[in-house]
Amino acid sequence: xxxxxxxxxxxxxxxxxxxxxxxxxxxxxxxxxxxxxxxxxxxxxxxxxxxxxxxxxxxxxxxxxxxxxxxxxxxxxxxxxxxxxxxxxxxxxxxxxxxxxxxxxxxxxxxxxxxxxxxxxxxxxxxxxxxxxxxxxxxxxxxxxxxxxxxxxxxxxxxxxxxxxxxxxxxxxxxxxxxxxxxxxxxxxxxxxxxxxxxxxxxxxxxxxxxxxxxxxxxxxxxxxxxxx
Amino acid sequence: xxxxxxxxxxxxxxxxxxxxxxxxxxxxxxxxxxxxxxxxxxxxxxxxxxxxxxxxxxxxxxxxxxxxxxxxxxxxxxxxxxxxxxxxxxxxxxxxxxxxxxxxxxxxxxxxxxxxxxxxxxxxxxxxxxxxxxxxxxxxxxxxxxxxxxxxxxxxxxxxxxxxxxxxxxxxxxxxxxxxxxxxxxxxxxxxxxxxxxxxxxxxxxxxxxxxxxxxxxxxxxxxxxxxxxxxxxxxxxxxxxxxxxxxxxxxxxxxxxxxxxxxxxxxxxxxxxxxxxxxxxxxxxxxxxxxxxxxxxxxxxxxxxxxxxxxxxxxxxxxxxxxxxxxxxxxxxxxxxxxxxxxxxxxxxxxxxxxxxxxxxxxxxxxxxxxxxxxxxxxxxxxxxxxxxxxx
Numbered sequence: 229x230x231x232x233x234x235x236x237x238x239x240x241x242x243x244x245x246x247x248x249x250x251x252x253x254x255x256x257x258x259x260x261x262x263x264x265x266x267x268x269x270x271x272x273x274x275x276x277x278x279x280x281x282x283x284x285x286x287x288x289x290x291x292x293x294x295x296x297x298x299x300x301x302x303x304x305x306x307x308x309x310x311x312x313x314x315x316x317x318x319x320x321x322x323x324x325x326x327x328x329x330x331x332x333x334x335x336x337x338x339x340x341x342x343x344x345x346x347x348x349x350x351x352x353x354x355x356x357x358x359x360x361x362x363x364x365x366x367x368x369x370x371x372x373x374x375x376x377x378x379x380x381x382x383x384x385x386x387x388x389x390x391x392x393x394x395x396x397x398x399x400x401x402x403x404x405x406x407x408x409x410x411x412x413x414x415x416x417x418x419x420x421x422x423x424x425x426x427x428x429x430x431x432x433x434x435x436x437x438x439x440x441x442x443x444x445x446x447x448x449x450x451x452x453x454x455x456x457x
Numbered sequence: 458x459x460x461x462x463x464x465x466x467x468x469x470x471x472x473x474x475x476x477x478x479x480x481x482x483x484x485x486x487x488x489x490x491x492x493x494x495x496x497x498x499x500x501x502x503x504x505x506x507x508x509x510x511x512x513x514x515x516x517x518x519x520x521x522x523x524x525x526x527x528x529x530x531x532x533x534x535x536x537x538x539x540x541x542x543x544x545x546x547x548x549x550x551x552x553x554x555x556x557x558x559x560x561x562x563x564x565x566x567x568x569x570x571x572x573x574x575x576x577x578x579x580x581x582x583x584x585x586x587x588x589x590x591x592x593x594x595x596x597x598x599x600x601x602x603x604x605x606x607x608x609x610x611x612x613x614x615x616x617x618x619x620x621x622x623x624x625x626x627x628x629x630x631x632x633x634x635x636x637x638x639x640x641x642x643x644x645x646x647x648x649x650x651x652x653x654x655x656x657x658x659x660x661x662x663x664x665x666x667x668x669x670x671x672x673x674x675x676x677x678x679x680x681x682x683x684x685x686x687x688x689x690x691x692x693x694x695x696x697x698x699x700x701x702x703x704x705x706x707x708x709x710x711x712x713x714x715x716x717x718x719x720x721x722x723x724x725x726x727x728x729x730x731x732x733x734x735x736x737x738x739x740x741x742x743x744x745x746x747x748x749x750x751x752x753x754x755x756x757x758x759x760x761x762x763x764x765x766x767x768x769x770x771x772x773x774x775x776x777x778x779x780x781x782x783x784x785x786x787x788x789x790x791x792x793x794x795x796x797x798x799x800x801x802x803x804x805x806x807x808x809x810x811x812x813x814x815x816x817x818x819x820x821x822x823x824x825x826x827x828x829x830x831x832x833x834x835x836x837x838x839x840x841x842x843x844x845x846x847x848x849x850x
Binding site for chain 2: 284322347
């Protein structure tokens with residue numbers, strides 16, 4: 229995990245003690261861990277944890293870890309570390325950075341993605357690019373649109389739409405990913421240091437063949453509770 | 458029968474506690490300070506939902522914990538908070554204990570903490586109104602020839618944010634004229650009150666509905682933001698509620714923000730007013746003749762300062778004996794710079810219909826709205842007064 233070591237060292241070195249209060253943590257329990265519409269927990273509940281630090285300059289860094297379970301593989305956990313820069317600019321905001329994704333018991337799948345996003349108060353768009361998605365060497369681009377709408381002081385509705393476009397199949401034809409779309413529609417509630425989510429999430433193929441467990445069309449309900457620190 | 462003297466003394470002695478019991482003592486409100494913590498721009502977080510609103514972002518708990526830590530360290534009590542994404546800050550209100558009455562000193566102590574962007578006391582503002590509710594004829598109808606102006610513009614597609622006490626939008630003159638209602642006073646719900654209802658009515662009261670008055674811009678719409686509370690001594694607001702309302706107003710992108718109130722300079726409010734002006738929003742303030750320059754926000758550069766009884770360098774508009782709607786379907790006649798400012802906001806709404814982002818410079822003296830409209834619409838058929846007070850550049 230050379231890439232992960234690099235990011236963690238950077239993260240720890242960049243944490244000035246005087247600004248330690250800009251660090252936030254969260255612990256979540258989810259009924260199903262889904263990434264871009266696909267379940268990475270075989271639609272079973274999981275526990276997750278995350279940390280994020282915001283520097284005064286607008287740089288930010290963080291990490292995320294979760295138990296996972298993926299059919300026909302030895303993957304038992306997923307982790308991510310990320311680093312980026314975010315700024316407000318007039319009536320909108322933007323951010324750009326890099327995220328490195330890792331899979332427990334499956335080093336070959338680790339990969340990183342570059343991303344850049346732009347947004348206003350309740351809507352945003354982000355474009356991500358990976359030179360070797362899932363470690364196979366296939367280049368992919370992913371475009372997502374996100375929006376939320378308050379339904380009251382403590383509740384909002386949110387929607388996410390995503391589109392993954394592979395440009396090649398990398399090292400082997402059997403790793404070829406299809407172009408696929410994913411979605412997530414749900415509601416979020418906030419109470420003090422807690423947040424709760426209820427969402428319907430899924431994915432479907434748009435074009436291309438999709439052998440293997442990674443490319444199935446699925447959809448499911450996700451319930452979650454998060455404690456923020 | 459004569460009452461023995463000692464009996465009289467006894468009666469007076471017994472009455473004294475009752476007199477004391479019925480005497481209502483007004484305790485001064487505890488002093489408060491605002492602490493501003495950095496609010497990061499929204500960004501990617503692995504495993505988190507993206508695109509959430511500022512009010513419920515993932516870092517909120519950490520900032521709140523910091524605010525609690527600061528409060529405990531200085532013997533204060535955390536009472537409220539509100540994010541101000543326009544300024545990249547999260548604002549926390551801390552209350553001083555009753556035995557401490559120096560919010561300036563406390564703000565300086567808090568500002569010395571490197572984790573704090575800045576700190577300031579919560580200051581009080583008053584609305585600029587005087588007079589008792591009586592019904593009379595509108596001065597603007599006579600002095601401004603309102604019907605002539607309305608042949609050119611009525612404020613269509615223009616929104617005016619009114620930061621004031623609450624607006625009673627169930628009043629027949631305001632039915633359908635208020636598109637947004639929000640309350641920014643903690644622990645209270647939105648209610649319609651005299652000052653806010655009158656100000657909104659002066660600007661957008663429905664025309665040709667067979668009752669009451671005609672607003673200066675009857676086809677404009679009001680964003681009614683309750684940041685002031687009315688009590689026995691008139692309407693009062695504080696810098697925290699005003700800042701929340703102003704932050705919200707700017708994010709709604711109205712053409713005009715009307716603030717018929719005045720008070721001392723305030724750093725947080727100044728920054729928000731500057732953002733509004735930078736975005737091309739007209740900010741109108743009622744001038745207080747008892748404060749230097751008319752008080753804040755009227756005295757702030759870029760704000761249109763309006764008075765009913767102007768000084769030599771001040772813009773004026775009708776502000777005496779102004780008929781206006783009041784809560785509960787009533788009408789009254791009111792006087793004060795508050796209503797003069799509302800009349801000017803109405804004229805700006807008319808100009809906004811004709812040319813939304815036209816540049817202009819206010820000049821001292823009584824406002825001539827006809828000349829103002831002719832500056833942005835040369836085919837205006839209204840008759841203009843001899844003096845051009847609001848020039849269009």
